[in-house]
Amino acid sequence: MKIKYNLLKTDKNCKARLGTIETNYGTVETPMFMPVGTRATVKSLSPEEVKDCGSGIILANTYHLWLRPGEDIVNKCGGLHKFMNWNGPILTDSGGFQVFSLAKNKKDITEEGVHFKSHIDGTKLLLTPEKSIEIQNKLDSDIAMSFDECPPASADYKYLKNSIERTLRWAERGKKVHNNPNQALFGIVQGGPHEDLRRFSAEETVKLDFDGYSIGGVANDGESKEDMYKAIDYSIPYLPDDKVRYLMGVGDPIDILEGVERGVDIFDCVLPTRIARHGQAFTRTGKIHMKNAKYIDDLSPVEEGCDCYCCKNYSKAYVRHLLSVDETFGGRLLSIHNIRFLIKLTEEIREAIKEDRFLDYKKEFINKYNSK
Amino acid sequence: MKIKYNLLKTDKNCKARLGTIETNYGTVETPMFMPVGTRATVKSLSPEEVKDCGSGIILANTYHLWLRPGEDIVNKCGGLHKFMNWNGPILTDSGGFQVFSLAKNKKDITEEGVHFKSHIDGTKLLLTPEKSIEIQNKLDSDIAMSFDECPPASADYKYLKNSIERTLRWAERGKKVHNNPNQALFGIVQGGPHEDLRRFSAEETVKLDFDGYSIGGVANDGESKEDMYKAIDYSIPYLPDDKVRYLMGVGDPIDILEGVERGVDIFDCVLPTRIARHGQAFTRTGKIHMKNAKYIDDLSPVEEGCDCYCCKNYSKAYVRHLLSVDETFGGRLLSIHNIRFLIKLTEEIREAIKEDRFLDYKKEFINKYNSK
Numbered sequence: 001m002k003i004k005y006n007l008l009k010t011d012k013n014c015k016a017r018l019g020t021i022e023t024n025y026g027t028v029e030t031p032m033f034m035p036v037g038t039r040a041t042v043k044s045l046s047p048e049e050v051k052d053c054g055s056g057i058i059l060a061n062t063y064h065l066w067l068r069p070g071e072d073i074v075n076k077c078g079g080l081h082k083f084m085n086w087n088g089p090i091l092t093d094s095g096g097f098q099v100f101s102l103a104k105n106k107k108d109i110t111e112e113g114v115h116f117k118s119h120i121d122g123t124k125l126l127l128t129p130e131k132s133i134e135i136q137n138k139l140d141s142d143i144a145m146s147f148d149e150c151p152p153a154s155a156d157y158k159y160l161k162n163s164i165e166r167t168l169r170w171a172e173r174g175k176k177v178h179n180n181p182n183q184a185l186f187g188i189v190q191g192g193p194h195e196d197l198r199r200f201s202a203e204e205t206v207k208l209d210f211d212g213y214s215i216g217g218v219a220n221d222g223e224s225k226e227d228m229y230k231a232i233d234y235s236i237p238y239l240p241d242d243k244v245r246y247l248m249g250v251g252d253p254i255d256i257l258e259g260v261e262r263g264v265d266i267f268d269c270v271l272p273t274r275i276a277r278h279g280q281a282f283t284r285t286g287k288i289h290m291k292n293a294k295y296i297d298d299l300s301p302v303e304e305g306c307d308c309y310c311c312k313n314y315s316k317a318y319v320r321h322l323l324s325v326d327e328t329f330g331g332r333l334l335s336i337h338n339i340r341f342l343i344k345l346t347e348e349i350r351e352a353i354k355e356d357r358f359l360d361y362k363k364e365f366i367n368k369y370n371s372k
Numbered sequence: 373m374k375i376k377y378n379l380l381k382t383d384k385n386c387k388a389r390l391g392t393i394e395t396n397y398g399t400v401e402t403p404m405f406m407p408v409g410t411r412a413t414v415k416s417l418s419p420e421e422v423k424d425c426g427s428g429i430i431l432a433n434t435y436h437l438w439l440r441p442g443e444d445i446v447n448k449c450g451g452l453h454k455f456m457n458w459n460g461p462i463l464t465d466s467g468g469f470q471v472f473s474l475a476k477n478k479k480d481i482t483e484e485g486v487h488f489k490s491h492i493d494g495t496k497l498l499l500t501p502e503k504s505i506e507i508q509n510k511l512d513s514d515i516a517m518s519f520d521e522c523p524p525a526s527a528d529y530k531y532l533k534n535s536i537e538r539t540l541r542w543a544e545r546g547k548k549v550h551n552n553p554n555q556a557l558f559g560i561v562q563g564g565p566h567e568d569l570r571r572f573s574a575e576e577t578v579k580l581d582f583d584g585y586s587i588g589g590v591a592n593d594g595e596s597k598e599d600m601y602k603a604i605d606y607s608i609p610y611l612p613d614d615k616v617r618y619l620m621g622v623g624d625p626i627d628i629l630e631g632v633e634r635g636v637d638i639f640d641c642v643l644p645t646r647i648a649r650h651g652q653a654f655t656r657t658g659k660i661h662m663k664n665a666k667y668i669d670d671l672s673p674v675e676e677g678c679d680c681y682c683c684k685n686y687s688k689a690y691v692r693h694l695l696s697v698d699e700t701f702g703g704r705l706l707s708i709h710n711i712r713f714l715i716k717l718t719e720e721i722r723e724a725i726k727e728d729r730f731l732d733y734k735k736e737f738i739n740k741y742n743s744k
Contacts, residue, residue, distance in 0.1 A: 041694060041701045069668060069693045076669050077689050085685045296441060297448050313457045316450050321441045322413060328700050329413045 002184040002211055003089075005030075005049065005244040005265075006256045012356040015236065015263035016349070021057075021244055023089040023142045024182055027083065028056030030244065030265035031340040031349050033251060034091060035272065039064050040074070040084040042339075044332040053336060054343040057142070058086060062135050063095035063127070068117055071138040079140030091139035091268070093187075094174075097249070099125075100150040109149065111166065129170040130177045130351065137180040144178065146171040148188040148216055150152045153223035160192045164201040164247045171208055184211035186246065192217060193227035196236045202238035212244040215264070220250025223240045232262040238265075243365075251346055253282065253369060259264060260349055270336030277331040278324045282341040283363075285372045286324045290334065295320040302333075308340035309333070374583055375461075375514060377402075377555040377616040377637075384728040387608065387635035388721070393429075395461040395514045396554055400428030400664075402616065402637035403721050405623060405642065405714040406463060411436050412446070412456040413646045416710075417459045420677075424681065425708060426715040428460060428573075429441040433642045434507050435467035435499075439490060443510040451512030464513035464561075466504045467548075469621070470495075472522040481521065483538065498601070501542040502549045507554040512518055516550065518543040520560040520588055525595035532564045536573040543580055556583035558618065564589060567598035567606045574610035584616040587636070588633055591621025591629065600627065606632040611635075625654065625741060629734045634719055639718075644710030649703040653696045654713040657744045664708060667692040674705075680712035681705070 004022040007132050011017075019030040024225055035042045035050055038061045042050045050058060060080055065071060077083040102116035103109055113128030123335065129147040136144035148167040170186050175256040178185050187210035191197030215235045218228045232247065239245055244266060247259045250335040251269020259267060272282070283303045290302065301311035302319060310319065322330025345365070352361035376394040383389075391402040407414045407422055410433045414422050422430060432452055437443060449455040452462050474488035475481055485500030501519040508516035520539040523532055543559050552558050559582035563569030577585065587607045590600045604619065611617055616638060618633045621639020631639060644654070651663040655675045662674065671684035674691060682691065682705040694702025717737070724733035 039697045040690070041691070041699045044700045044703065045703075046704075052558055062698075068697050069689065073669050073689060077671060083687075083693075085690075122388060152431055171685065280406055295659075297445050299449060315449060315455070316443060317441065318412070318457075321411070321445075321455075325411045325436075325440050327411055327413050328416045328704075331418075332418075332700075 001182065005212065005242065005245075007241055009353065011358040014261050014360050016260045016353045016358040017263055017265060018350055018353040019244065019265055019346045021089075023057075025087060025089045025142060028089060029259045029280070029350055031054050031346050031353075033255070033256065033264055033346050034059045034266060034268035036061075036268055036270045036340050037084070037086075038056075038270070039068070040080060042335075043277070044319065044328060044335055045273075046342060047084065049309070049336055050339065051088065053340040054347065055088070056337065057089045057266070059091045059092050059093065060084075060141065060155060060246060061095070061098065062092050062132060062139065062140070063098035065139060066095060066135050067077040067120060068096060070134040073129065075140065081140070088320045089142040090119065091143040091249070092136045092139055092145065094145040094147040095127055095135070096132070096145075096148050097150050099127045111169075112219070113147075120344060133178045137178065140180065141183060143184045143212065144180075145214060146174045146185065146187050146210070150217060150220065151190070151192070153220045153227070155192060157192075157197070160190070160194065160197055164197055166188045167201070168204050168208070171205060171210075175208060175210070183335060186210050186214050188214040188216040188248075189235045191231070191234070191241070193223070193230040193234075195230075198234035198347040199212040199238055202235045206238065210243070212246060213239045214246040216247050219269070225255070228233060228257055228338040229262070232259060232264060236263045241257050251342060254366055256345060257349070261362060272342055273335045276334035276338050279330075279334070281334050282338050284368050286369055290316065290320050291323050293318070302337050303341075306337065306340065307344070308337045310337040377584065377614065379613055381725065383725045383730040385731050386633050388632045388725045388730040389635055389637060390725040391616065391637060392724055394459075396427075397461045397514060400461060400723055403628070403632045403718050404428050404639040406431045406434075406560055406638060408640055409456070409458075409615070410641045410642070411440070412452060414707075415649070416700060416707055417711075419456065419559045421491070421708055422458075422711070423460065425712040426719065427729040428462065429463050429638070430458060431463045431465065432511070432513065433467070433470065433598065434464050434511065435470035436502060437511060438467060438507050438559075438659065442633065443507040447510040447512065453512070460652070461514040463574065464508045464511055464517065466517040466519040467499055467507070467643055468504070468517075468520050469522050471499045471734035483541075485519075490554075491633060501546040505546040505550045509555065512552065513555060515556045515558060515584065516552070517586060517686075518546045518559050518582070519522040520559065520562060520587060520591065523562070523564070523594045523723065525599070527564060529564075529566060529569070532562070532566065532569055535633055536562045536569055539573070540576050542579070543577060543582075545583070547580060554656050558582050558584040558586050560586040560588040560620075561607045561611070562589045563603070563606070565595070565602040565606075566604075570603060574607045578610065578612060582615070584613045586618040586620050588620050590619060591641070597627070601630055601634070604631060604636060608635045622715060625714065626738055628717060629721070629737060633730065633734060635732050638723060645707045646708050651702075651706070653706050654710050656740050658741055662688065662692050663695050664692070674709050674718055675713075678712065681715075694725035712730070
């Protein structure tokens with residue numbers, strides 16, 4: 001079967017939604033955060049560790065898996081779930097974000113698809129909407145993304161207008177070749193911070209009838225928080241209530257709260273694992289730099305009261321030591337902590353929506369998060 | 373309490389010994405292999421993973437922990453066990469091996485100790501027998517090593533003779549300042565491949581009455597296998613039966629078998645984790661290179677029949693993929709496999725000694741290991 005989204009309730013005081021997604025690999029609750037497993041592994045973690053963080057769905061990257069080991073290899077190994085030993089649901093992106101950042105000039109972006117050079121060996125490659133879907137069909141993820149154009153934050157109105165029209169044609173082409181009966185396919189709304197473009201993109205994408213909808217173009221370099229919130233605000237009203245909504249590439253705690261308030265159900269981001277490798281930890285009172293000298297003999301956990309494996313078993317002093325001497329176990333421990341932090345945030349968000357107190361919860365969280 | 377070694381039996385056909393070591397952190401069986409946790413972490417693994425490999429004791433490095441985070445920090449954190457969350461026994465080396473490799477010329481090696489520059493920032497440092505023991509006392513390992521001179525494999529007879537005499541004086545100085553009632557202290561036998569020097573070193577070290585004895589100078593660069601076996605053969609007869617014997621720095625499967633046959637109880641080596649990071653796996657038919665292109669779509673585990681976490685859950689294709697794209701989870705999986713391989717080897721060795729068939733077991737293992 002494909003996924004089934006169930007809207008359980010909406011908070012009385014805002015658009016925050018509580019729901020579930022039924023998949024072939026179990027039912028997950030929304031709002032939720034998806035850890036990113038770019039190359040069929042959430043960096044430095046085992047599937048069991050990711051699951052122990054409370055994760056529902058994880059994300060894997062089509063572009064990276066297409067290049068190595070190749071979708072046919074993954075398919076021969078029984079699909080992504082079996083390949084990486086993850087028995088929960090998986091979402092794959094379209095590869096669009098990566099190839100657009102690799103395309104060197106405008107003429108590389110054609111109606112057919114995007115021409116670019118492999119980041120590994122410089123081989124000239126072409127990714128088309130059909131190819132993206134074909135790869136995702138073979139990877140056998142539970143949710144596939146349509147291939148969309150990811151315009152830079154600097155793109156002007158005229159460029160964006162043409163771009164969303166092409167993205168619609170690409171969405172239709174992708175939908176036509178999609179042929180995995182166990183895989184849902186999402187459409188993607190673009191349009192920058194422009195109300196009319198977002199509305200047009202959302203309405204036309206919904207007409208194509210996808211299994212869920214993503215809001216794209218919000219995690220590029222350089223766009224402001226305000227533009228991100230506008231992009232959500234201008235897209236959501238035109239998306240159907242009975243389909244799940246996914247804000248792509250967003251994982252900052254405050255952005256998650258802002259997204260949920262506006263009606264978003266799913267988030268993903270490399271942030272928790274990336275900052276972990278650089279020694280940063282999320283805490284309720286903001287991010288802290290674990291390499292800081294003041295932690296050298298600090299016997300307390302990274303965050304007092306946190307229920308993650310790192311905080312239950314190790315001191316700041318030990319984590320700081322591991323990071324200082326470049327031992328990978330340090331980044332691994334912080335990755336667990338940071339993922340658990342975001343998952344726990346979504347657990348609390350769900351509790352709050354259940355009790356119609358999401359806005360209070362959000363306010364309280366943000367006050368504390370910005371308090372230091 | 374300090375450790376207590378119990379000799380359970382000796383194989384009827386050779387010197388292979390079956391025994392146990394009682395420690396404050398549980399009883400472990402010998403012959404055994406100790407994984408190396410240089411900087412208070414077995415590279416890339418959690419303590420639970422190391423334990424799941426069947427490990428008894430792990431080794432940590434005095435030199436590295438002295439420099440970072442410093443023995444006082446570890447002590448303040450409750451000692452090594454608590455610091456790194458390892459509730460099994462820990463052995464620390466003396467730091468000798470590292471500082472001798474950092475000492476640039478002969479005049480750096482004095483009666484007082486060894487002058488050298490820190491590998492981190494070039495700071496001039498001096499490690500003495502007293503300092504080594506003081507650091508180990510504070511690290512609070514279960515077994516400490518005496519500070520010995522580690523002469524290069526090229527050292528001549530005259531040099532070695534003077535060296536073992538100084539090592540004896542150093543052993544005595546270290547023993548005098550040792551003051552951790554929960555920590556055993558081992559003496560180290562040196563003497564290169566020379567029968568009379570090994571005998572002298574062993575007899576004189578035993579006179580100082582240590583809690584166990586190590587055979588050193590066998591894992592340097594350049595010495596031959598033959599010299600290693602000689603070093604063992606010439607040392608063992610002069611070591612008491614009721615004390616445990618540790619061959620330092622040796623972890624090649626065949627060397628372990630050769631050592632056990634000659635009466636060695638404990639081995640340690642960075643080999644299983646180091647070769648794992650480079651993509652090599654131990655198997656019963658010899659080492660294999662997991663990055664080899666032929667494994668790209670190989671659905672079988674790294675080793676058929678292996679009971680480790682890696683082999684029970686992942687294919688060669690997946691492990692190869694992780695290694696090919698430099699994902700640390702690949703080295704982690706192979707580290708688990710390689711450590712489990714050596715631990716399993718020692719488990720089988722113990723079973724064989726129990727049934728007086730160690731020599732048959734050894735022959736069979738080596739024939740198979742060298743068969744490809």
